[in-house]
Amino acid sequence: MRCGETREAAGRVLPGALGDEIERGICAECWKEWLQAQIRVINHYGLRPALREDREKLYEFTRQYLGLPGQPAGDRT
Numbered sequence: 001m002r003c004g005e006t007r008e009a010a011g012r013v014l015p016g017a018l019g020d021e022i023e024r025g026i027c028a029e030c031w032k033e034w035l036q037a038q039i040r041v042i043n044h045y046g047l048r049p050a051l052r053e054d055r056e057k058l059y060e061f062t063r064q065y066l067g068l069p070g071q072p073a074g075d076r077t
């Protein structure tokens with residue numbers, strides 16, 4: 001796991017490339033921590049996850065929080 005712990009994997013929690021990365025390297029504990037932190041991020045930035053644009057932003061925060069490099073948001077089609 002990316003956090004260095006030997007723990008149960010988070011599994012398939014998101015679709016797409018980010019979902020693949022999480023499935024490969026993120027444990028269930030870290031994912032749970034992010035779900036808690038995510039609530040504060042959504043409130044702080046006033047994100048509406050129903051909107052694609054806001055969802056993309058949230059995915060970027062997800063990468064940052066979990067330490068996944070990925071691609072800059074603007075490079076995705």
Ligand SMILES: [Zn+2]
Pocket residue numbers: 001002003004005007026027028029030031
């Ligand atoms: Zn972890």
